Amino acid sequence: MNTEQVTWRNKVGLAEMLKGGVIMDVTTPEQAIIAEKAGAAAVMALERVPADIRQQGGVARMSDPKVIKEIMEAVTIPVMAKSRIGHFVEAQILEAIGVDFVDESEVLTPADEEHHIWKHDFKVPFVCGATNLGEALRRIAEGAAMIRSKGEAGTGNVVEAVRHLRSILRDVRKVAAAPDDELPAIAKELGAPLELVKEVKERGKLPVPLFAAGGVATPADAALLMQLGAEAVFVGSGIFKSGNPEKRARAIVLAVQHYDDPKLLAEISEDLGEPMVGINVSTMPDEERLAVRGW
Amino acid sequence: MVKLKARIGVVAYQGAVSEHLRALERAGAEALPVKWPRDLEGLQGVVIPGGESTVIGDAMQTWGLLDALREWVRDGGAVFGTCAGAILMATEIKNGKPDQPRLGIMPLTANRNGFGRQVDSFEADICVRGIEGSAFRAVFIRAPYFEVTDPEVEVLAAVDHKVVAARYGRHLATAFHPELTDDLRIHRLFIEMATGGQKNPG
Numbered sequence: 096m097n098t099e100q101v102t103w104r105n106k107v108g109l110a111e112m113l114k115g116g117v118i119m120d121v122t123t124p125e126q127a128i129i130a131e132k133a134g135a136a137a138v139m140a141l142e143r144v145p146a147d148i149r150q151q152g153g154v155a156r157m158s159d160p161k162v163i164k165e166i167m168e169a170v171t172i173p174v175m176a177k178s179r180i181g182h183f184v185e186a187q188i189l190e191a192i193g194v195d196f197v198d199e200s201e202v203l204t205p206a207d208e209e210h211h212i213w214k215h216d217f218k219v220p221f222v223c224g225a226t227n228l229g230e231a232l233r234r235i236a237e238g239a240a241m242i243r244s245k246g247e248a249g250t251g252n253v254v255e256a257v258r259h260l261r262s263i264l265r266d267v268r269k270v271a272a273a274p275d276d277e278l279p280a281i282a283k284e285l286g287a288p289l290e291l292v293k294e295v296k297e298r299g300k301l302p303v304p305l306f307a308a309g310g311v312a313t314p315a316d317a318a319l320l321m322q323l324g325a326e327a328v329f330v331g332s333g334i335f336k337s338g339n340p341e342k343r344a345r346a347i348v349l350a351v352q353h354y355d356d357p358k359l360l361a362e363i364s365e366d367l368g369e370p371m372v373g374i375n376v377s378t379m380p381d382e383e384r385l386a387v388r389g390w
Numbered sequence: 391m392v393k394l395k396a397r398i399g400v401v402a403y404q405g406a407v408s409e410h411l412r413a414l415e416r417a418g419a420e421a422l423p424v425k426w427p428r429d430l431e432g433l434q435g436v437v438i439p440g441g442e443s444t445v446i447g448d449a450m451q452t453w454g455l456l457d458a459l460r461e462w463v464r465d466g467g468a469v470f471g472t473c474a475g476a477i478l479m480a481t482e483i484k485n486g487k488p489d490q491p492r493l494g495i496m497p498l499t500a501n502r503n504g505f506g507r508q509v510d511s512f513e514a515d516i517c518v519r520g521i522e523g524s525a526f527r528a529v530f531i532r533a534p535y536f537e538v539t540d541p542e543v544e545v546l547a548a549v550d551h552k553v554v555a556a557r558y559g560r561h562l563a564t565a566f567h568p569e570l571t572d573d574l575r576i577h578r579l580f581i582e583m584a585t586g587g588q589k590n591p592g
Contacts, residue, residue: 096549097525098514105511108406108531108570112441112474115404131487134449136404136442171487172442173508173532195508195532218509352403352449353425 106220106240109173109195110304113137113241113327117317117348118306120144120331122162124169130334133344136327137173137195140166145202145249146332146371149383155203157185160192167193175222180389181207183216190219196241198222201388202248202331211389214238224308226259226386228266229285232295233390235302236288242301244325245386246309249332251373253316255386256309257323263305264324271299309386312337312370314350314363321354338368396585398435399424403449405441405474409569410577417577427458435468435560435584438475440531440567443502444487447478451491463495468560468584476563477502477534496558497540504535504552504565516566518555519546521575528554528566535565542591557583559590 116136121127127138142158143151157178167174173195178185180199185206189197197219199212214221215238224245225231231242244263246256266285270292273281278296282289294302307325311317312333320328328351330344337343346363353359381387395418400410402423414421414437422429424436436459438446450456463469471479478492480500505512511532515525528547535552538545547555547564554565560583568576 096514096516098512100512101509102513102529104513104529104570105508105531108529108567109508109511111406111409111570112531113405114441115402115407116442116445131444134445136445171485171502172444190509193507193509220508348445349452352453 101218103240107303109220110222110241113173113306114304115351116327117351118175118327118329119334119344121166121335124165126335126340127166127169129341130344131170131172133341134348135172135344137175138166138170139175139177139198139329139331140194141177144332144335146251146336148202149249157182157188157203160188163189163192163194177203178212179203180205181210181212183212186212186217186219186221190217194219196220196222199239200224201245201385205388211237222306224389225263227262228270228295229287230390231263231301231305232285232287232291235291239303241304241306243306243308243329245389246307247376247379248309248385250310250376250379251312251333251336251371252376253310253312253319254376256307256311256320259309259386260307260320260323260325263301267295267300270295311347312373314346314360317347318350318354318360321351327351333371336371338370343367343370395420396435396581397422397433398437398581398584399429399433400437400439401446401450401455401475403453404445405439406472406567406569407439410437410439410472413569413574413577414581417574417581419581424455425453427454430458430462430467433467435470435580436462437580438469438471438478438493439569440473440475443474443477444490446474447491450478450493456491456493459493460495463590466560466590468580469493469495470562470580472564472567472569473531473533476500476536476565479561479563480536496543496556496561496563498543498556498563499537500534501537502534503532505530505533508532514549516547516549516554518576519544520557520579523575526568526573526575527571528568529570530554530566533565536563560584561590
């Protein structure tokens with residue numbers, strides 16, 4: 096039998112399997128179990144959620160492998176974990192533990208100011224953040240099997256995720272409508288490989304699934320990103336920094352399943368307790384912004 | 391006379407929904423998303439896609455589709471599950487969530503994540519009974535395998551002696567993802583099963 100281990104199709108395939116789902120940040124096995132019970136399609140295992148990383152400052156690194164392993168043992172759904180941008184040894188360690196997806200994340204302090212991880216060298220699939228189409232295609236060229244908006248994690252403010260999604264999808268539509276002879280100039284302008292620009296034109300979408308992340312605090316936020324064209328939603332601090340995590344987690348899962356049904360969304364949004372306290376991104380000093388990390 | 395297209399639904403809460411819709415259309419069926427019990431009306435077959443079995447099963451229960459689909463199956467409907475979908479068709483689930491909601495219409499045991507985690511995912515050329523021509527390129531992602539003891543369940547394919555495709559009356563289960571390749575032979579087989587004369591056992 097001709098067998099091949101962890102192909103590109105296996106990597107992108109797992110991303111496809113998470114579509115229509117919610118991926119929740121968790122810091123303990125107990126939170127992971129709450130997330131799984133609420134209907135999370137996967138969990139992101141962390142030591143601190145982005146809101147706490149923001150507040151506490153300092154260098155944010157990969158989580159303690161022990162924390163990640165405990166979370167992996169607690170649930171049966173896929174477990175993701177974050178490495179710093181460019182820190183391929185953190186990624187090697189996460190792969191060695193056996194996590195299902197690595198998020199090369201701007202939420203942690205970047206380890207390399209020039210280079211992202213060369214993700215093709217890994218068996219484990221990667222998700223990377225992007226603010227526009229060029230950035231998304233550069234990450235895919237390096238081997239990312241899933242793209243997410245960067246948003247401003249830990250703010251409870253969805254405005255940046257909306258900006259990034261709109262920007263990526265606007266440029267996808269532009270590429271899809273462009274004649275072939277204009278693709279090289281578009282590729283140059285985007286700073287992206289021509290082959291991937293061609294693929295965007297053929298498919299009318301990114302070559303890998305596009306998920307939304309950053310600042311999701313309510314079921315309506317999640318449904319907004321889905322209506323804009325995201326294929327699934329990451330929720331970070333929004334759940335376990337809220338008044339009633341169980342209820343809110345469940346509501347966001349249901350809202351993603353029926354994102355285009357306002358009547359149902361109204362029912363789902365009722366009586367969820369206090370949402371996380373938000374931060375206004377436009378008054379935030381530049382050095383605190385995460386979206387500018389990575390290139 | 392123009393032959394009517396088979397109408398096949400795809401359970402559309404979570405997972406590889408669009409891939410199945412596209413594969414079914416390309417295989418010559420009319421493919422429709424299913425989110426509510428009323429969506430089952432007029433369908434000859436239903437596909438439960440890959441995704442997370444805990445999420446899809448829970449959604450089916452929440453939105454009333456689990457009971458409705460069981461009734462629809464009793465009336466003769468055909469179901470095709472891939473990976474997570476196949477797990478939900480099994481009467482027994484190993485390594486699942488306790489009390490995981492399921493359809494339970496195929497008498498076999500699904501060993502969830504039986505081939506391991508994502509770093510153990512693989513592709514293989516396999517022979518599938520009932521599929522003519524060359525081997526089928528099968529994509530396995532955190533895949534389950536099946537333990538079959540009921541003689542009425544027909545084993546269609548195995549990898550390392552682990553059952554990865556099985557048929558029971560008008561129902562079809564695969565541990566791999568035919569919707570992720572361009573090979574339509576398994577979708578065609580299911581469309582034939584859903585529109586053919588064979589009945590469900592029991």
